[in-house]
Amino acid sequence: MIKDDTIYDVMVIGAGFAGMAAALFASAQGLKVVQTGATGGIDFSTGFIDLMGVHPMEEGKRWNSPWAAIDAAVKDYPKHPYALLKRDEIAEAIDTFTDFLAQNGLDYVGHSERNSRALTPAGTVKRTYRVPKTAWKGTLALESKAPTLFVDFHGLKGFSGKQLVETRKRNWPGLKTVRIQFPSGSGELYPEHMAWALADPAVREKLVAEILPHCDDVEYVGFPAILGLNDPQQVVAQLEELSGKHIFEIPTMPPSIAGPRLRAVFDRGLPVLGVRTLSQKMVTGVEKLGDGSFQFAVGSGAAASTVNAKSAILASGRFFGKGLRADRNSVSEAVFNLPVVQPGNRDEWHLHEFFDHKGHPVNMAGIEVDEQLRPLNAGQPVHDNLYAAGAILAHQDWMRMKCGAGLAIATAFKAVKAMKG
Amino acid sequence: MNFFDIGFIIASVVCAVGIVRRLARWCGKPTSEVSVSSLSWHRRLFLALKIFFLEILLLGRTCRTGRIRWLAHCLVFFGFMGLLLFHAMDDTITARFFPAYESTLDPWQFLRNLFGGMTLIGLALMVYRRVRLRSLRSLTRFQDWAVLLVVGGIILSGFLLEASKIMSPAVFDVMVYDYFIPEDGSDITALKAVWAKKYGVVFPEEISDSDDVFENGLSLNEDSCVDCHSDTTSAFISRPLASALHPLAPALNRSRADEVFWYLHISLCLIALAALPFGKFFHPLTTPANLMARLGRRDAAKDDVPSPAIRGLGIDACTRCGECSLHCSVGPAFSVLGNSNILPSEKLISLKGFESEASLSGQALEAFAEGSRICTECLRCTDICPSGINLQDLWMASKKAVSKVAPDSNQAIRLMEISERAAPFGECSLPPISGLADNKESYLACVQCTTCTSVCPVVAVSEDPSRDLDLLPQQIMNLLRMGLKEQTLGARMVWSCTTCYKCQEHCPQNIRVADVLYELRNTVATRLREGECADERDG
Structure with a gap:
């Protein structure tokens, strides 16, 4: 004792x-x-x-x-x-x-008077007061109905770009999705391990290379929340720099790395x-x-x-x-x-x-x-x-x-x- | 040719053959990569001198392991060397340097008792240490007791020989016959009176000790005896021993105990000579040689990879003092598993067997392989070894070869195909280890949230977890709570777990994930061990 x-x-x-x-x-x-x-x-x-x-x-x-x-x-x-x-x-x-x-x-963004509208992994929208900075651009994309690409991964369970598009496309026409191979690891994937892997800038570069061919006609790219464990803002910033697109995260099914x-x-x-x-x-x-x-x-x-x-x-x-x-x-x-x-x-x-x-x-x-x-x-x-x-x-x-x-x-x-x- | 000559020739031949065999074994190994530290010759000379004085003569290394041990060794070392050089080899050494040498003259008579006493005290301390330290006692083998017994026997029989000669009238008669010319019949009686009182001879008849007879005896003694015989009181162990044996003296004298003890003493000496190249008897030669070869190093640096011959010398330099095992980091594993091969001093014996032509097989090999695996290469044995053996190098050099012929169960299971992995655990007559894995309560709270898998570093480094690990932690928990334990036992996740306990620490429902994985592994290890024992029993 x-x-x-x-x-x-x-x-x-x-x-x-x-x-x-x-x-x-x-x-x-x-x-x-x-x-x-x-x-x-x-x-x-x-x-x-x-x-x-x-x-x-x-x-x-x-x-x-x-x-x-x-x-x-x-x-x-x-x-x-x-x-x-x-x-x-x-x-x-x-x-x-x-x-x-x-x-x-870990910056948070929101309005003082009103709730923001944020995307869930099911494609539904929830009202919330403060949103992590890495998810913020998702609320902007949703608000402006800007053309957006949802990325999901072979092997990551509980996050489907197709489901997001299907659920939202009625009043958000410029949506598309792509399913790619995660540049580090295959088979069954777990958000925390993917986030660890993205600590390596080389993996980020490979990830951007994978999605760029699908990005021609979009302004925003939405990822499941896997973009870095301790430095998500840096990861998002680098992905934006490499891709020239607005990048945001959508929470995954629990346990999410948020x-x-x-x-x-x-x-x-x-x-x-x-x-x-x-x-x-x-x-x-x-x-x-x-x-x-x-x-x-x-x-x-x-x-x-x-x-x-x-x-x-x-x-x-x-x-x-x-x-x-x-x-x-x-x-x-x-x-x-x-x-x-x-x-x-x-x-x-x-x-x-x-x-x-x-x-x-x-x-x-x-x-x-x-x-x-x-x-x-x-x-x-x-x-x-x-x-x-x-x-x-x-x-x-x-x-x-x-x-x-x-x-x-x-x-x-x-x-x-x-x-x- | 008498008894001594014949015995000496036989013992010498056995000894010589044994030494040649040992040398041949050291040098017969194929040469491997050797690297020698780049020391200048004067640095080497300085080190050699330092080692000769500090570590060989003064046993400095032994001092690091304990004062009592050092004292015991010094007593035996100096005592026995004194006896060997001045007493056993008196014709070749002592008589040459001291022309007036007689073994019954002081200081030789006194020194013989002193050296013998030192050796005996040292040996007694060694026996005490082996009996007193429980962990050391369990390591003590036949050869350890044999060395103590033979050396102790030599010294004790020597003292008995000297004591029996002191009290023997037969020896007195021979001496009188050879060196004394009595002028009349009373001279012998007078001399006997002096030798009975002063020198401790026990005559069968009553000796008159009237003053004038004794005076006469003293002057006769002065003329004929004292040049070769100091007062036996300087034999401060043998003389009191003779006095103590006084009640038995008539019987001992009648049966010529002096001759019996002479045969005993000589026989033991010859046995020691013949046994020199065997087991621990060899260490008085190999240990100094090894200390010299290592030039004072206590590490196992890469710039000092020994040749096979030096490795052989190292293996043979073991004095079996047991210090390595007393300092072993994984010693506690021995107390749990009971495999003595976990301890360096015992593993060294198996290594010798493994390296020999017959090698090891069956359980002996498995036990050695387990010891080899469990070693963490922490260097503690190498650092403490009073003989300066590069144990670390010996372990590292043998690890690969051992794991090749006797892979560990982890490795063996990882190399299996999936179907093979499932098979060996399917049927088992052993009662299950009824711990966590068999207890429903262990998983009642599991919500399958995958937190255990998410935080697992083994899953994280695996390229394709389900391909490389078969099942992931939360899936194993799920199978277990459904009662499907047998299906989890072969999963590589179980065998790849590093027991870092992250899963258990992070589990929001307090499931003992890591403890469960560990238990599964123990279950299989127990079954495999049981199975091997059964195979061996059934032939």
Whole structure:
């Protein structure tokens, strides 16, 4: 058992959007931060930062203004976590977050008032607030309906240029597609390996040589998101220089490398800010000490350790992130065993239809918090120094409402603000 | 021709033939690429002198491995060399340089006891070390005990011989007959009184020790004996030994123990001479020669690739001290697998067998090949070896040849066709290793997200993963959770995994992907090993 004698100001439990954001904001406030969490949902991210895209779920109504969508959702769901946040808080949170990403070589682009329209690998269009710079030109191409070539690869599953063209061609006539051999490797291909291979400028040159014969009559060329792991902007810039075309990425099916890119930025950037990151380690137990601070048991086996912190932000996610745990009869919270707001019994968790537009009640389950984002038990905060942020919060269905990253970042911002007082 | 002459001739012939055979074996190897470091002659001379004094005479290398070991070796080395030169070869050396030499005169009598005592203490320390260090004890073979036994036997029988001569009235009678002319009957009695009291002879009859008889004896002793006989108290081990044996003296004297011990002492010496070119007995010659040949190097640099003869010398320079095995990086693998060929000192013996004309076969070859494979070439054995053997070079030079005749199971499976690969694992009577792979719980949470495959560096470097690796990590997990373990065992992914654990670290569902792959490999290795044993049993 490794013992860390440091007493941290805050323990951030979770390494997804909410956890990363909380660690970033807390360290920016001058707090001494420790962060734990294994790979979870963030590796499955598209890389887009949604604020609010769809409401009401059952109508599937898409919104051009995220702010109007938030207002509408909060009106219908008064307990939605966005109800605890002011617009300028949300905006500041997202800007601070994307500024950090930009400083680390991952620029994000978008409008302040409205959502951008971005392409998905299925060829559908989703509304989102911020788009990685490498995908931005895709939104421009879509907006201007400029002639565009979609490139896909023999052996890369779940990404079909043909499907993109078929889905979009009705109101975007200048589309075409080509399937090529990836210049490095054949057979079954995986995005991360392709991205590694493109670290070699020679592979980029070969790739451009492969597509140039098909580029005569197009302005834009769309690739699956494989253009570099740590330096995608450089890769795109070089491809544009070599081809003379506008290049953009479309996310692939999960796990797309957009997620690992985000994670890599935080893995590199947070320790520089003084955050102690206990990466790939989970909190296995917690004890409240006499002075009100927490002592956490972290990790297992030889790498197990204890960590002391004056306060904590619970950003452990939902079921996939292991923040919520579902057993035969009920849903529980994994670290503090906090009360979970949930349907009365198991039969009510899911509707009859898997793809029911209304969304399943269990997806609205989670932790209820006060206006300072402190988890509640019978209307009272469970601990004065425990805050919750992100997908673990109750009364939201981020996947259907398209509000995941924004909600995570904004609630993390608010939790840090409340903690600072 | 007496016993000694005949024995000496036989032992010398055996010794000479043995040495010639060894030399022939060293030189009979086809010459391979040899490179010699480019040192100037005066640098070489300086190094040679340095090695002669520091490493050969003062055993500097041995000192690096432990003070007790060094002390033990120094005691045996100097003690035994002293006995060899001044006692065993007294006619040729001592008598020539010291014309007044008599073996029963001081300082020779004292020195003989001193050297013998040193050797015995040294040997006792060596035995203690071999018994005390558990890891060393398990390495100790017949030849190690044989050397200790023969050398110890020589010294002990020597002391017994000297003690039995001290107390023997028969020896006294012979000496008196040869060198003493009594003037009257009482002279012999007087001399006996002195020799009984002062020199420790145990006579069967009661000897008068009245003062005037003793005075007379002393003057007779002064006239006839002291020129050749120092007081036996200077034989500070043999004399107390004789005193200790006093109660047995009449019986020993009657049975002429002095002659018995003489035959024993001489026989052991001749055995040692005959055994010199065999096994560890040869190291007093080969180890200094090897130290000299290596000129003090402890590495295995490319500019110093030895000739086959020097390699042979190196193999034979092993003193089997076991230091290499005690320092071996992969020693822990030995404690798990139990294959002693993993340890350098034992692998060296197999290497000797492998290089011999008969070579190795069957399990011995497999064990040697496994030892050869597991070696990480970390150089620790070469660096520590007190005999300066270039072990690293020996391992590197033999690795290729070994893997050719006995490829590792990884290699063997990779070379198989797909259909062949599946076959050997299809039917197995062994109970399954019931670990992760057989346990449904291990994969319950798997969502087939391909993260394990995406992060896998082995998949990343493969040109066409499904062609080169058969199955990818997430596909193996999928087959396993469907209970199709047998279909995964031959997959090259399993056999190409570097156990970097990236898959396991990144798995969002905490599936122990790398541990599972490792277990699959162990399952097959166990079955193959079992199968080979069964084949060997069935003939």
